[in-house]
Amino acid sequence: MSALRTRVVSALVMAPLVLGALYLGGVYTDILMIAVGAGMAFEWARLTAGGTRTAVLTAALGVGAGIALFALDRPGWAAGVLALAALAAPALVGRGSGLRGRMWLAAGVIYLGAACLGFLALRHRPEVGLLLVGWLIAVVWATDIGAYAAGKSIGGPKLLKRISPNKTWAGLAGGVGSAALVSAPIAAAQPELARITWLPGVAGVTAAGAALALVAQAGDLLESALKRRAGAKDASGLIPGHGGLLDRADGLAAASLVLALSIGALDATA
Numbered sequence: 001m002s003a004l005r006t007r008v009v010s011a012l013v014m015a016p017l018v019l020g021a022l023y024l025g026g027v028y029t030d031i032l033m034i035a036v037g038a039g040m041a042f043e044w045a046r047l048t049a050g051g052t053r054t055a056v057l058t059a060a061l062g063v064g065a066g067i068a069l070f071a072l073d074r075p076g077w078a079a080g081v082l083a084l085a086a087l088a089a090p091a092l093v094g095r096g097s098g099l100r101g102r103m104w105l106a107a108g109v110i111y112l113g114a115a116c117l118g119f120l121a122l123r124h125r126p127e128v129g130l131l132l133v134g135w136l137i138a139v140v141w142a143t144d145i146g147a148y149a150a151g152k153s154i155g156g157p158k159l160l161k162r163i164s165p166n167k168t169w170a171g172l173a174g175g176v177g178s179a180a181l182v183s184a185p186i187a188a189a190q191p192e193l194a195r196i197t198w199l200p201g202v203a204g205v206t207a208a209g210a211a212l213a214l215v216a217q218a219g220d221l222l223e224s225a226l227k228r229r230a231g232a233k234d235a236s237g238l239i240p241g242h243g244g245l246l247d248r249a250d251g252l253a254a255a256s257l258v259l260a261l262s263i264g265a266l267d268a269t270a
Helices: 003-026 026-048 053-071 075-092 095-123 131-154 169-189 192-196 202-230 244-270
Strands: 159-160 162-170
Touching: 003 026, 003 131, 026 053, 026 095, 026 202, 026 244, 053 075, 053 095, 075 095, 075 159, 095 131, 095 202, 131 162, 131 169, 131 192, 131 202, 131 244, 159 169, 162 169, 162 202, 169 192, 169 202, 192 202, 202 244
Parallel strands: none
Antiparallel strands: 159 162
């Protein structure tokens, strides 16, 4: 009960701040994403850099700076800073980390940086940004809740036991189904969502929600693999009762990247 109380209190404190910043948009969302991106990169680097502080700080500062430059409408500079950080941080890692650790670190800088840029690109879209990220967050939250509920109540065969021993196929199905159920009424109430995502009406948005649920759960498994490699239970203890930023935003990071790339590619070919 004590652990549950801590978890609930943390959520009640953080949720209004995060949702408020996303609702207000502009500089508030920019500051939020700079902090979240740098924090996630810090955690990722701690798990992969073998305790080398300079490498950890380089990764965190590089991702934070890249997001800041993107927020200032300098996407080219942002990409360049992320690429530089992805090269510099692994070069600063101690010998004990090995080649795989360096590769994990470089990949994390690019992946997390690109995911945060993708989320900002969605939120910055004129008039429809709030709708896009609102739907995206609803999908990811529904996926997490549905997967947990189905996994606990149904159980059954494990999904990838070597990576995440608690995840089941029932949980995967529950997450996908919950995301679809949440997407349908949102699409019905906001027909604009289908147009800006290039999807065929309510059915298309519902199917896209289910697909994003798969992406979100893949992001969750990626972070589980990272923690298992490092022998860690949580990415950090930053959020009492919840672990680290990566533990809370792993699915959202993956879904943000895929949704932003998909819409960007469709816009480019229109």
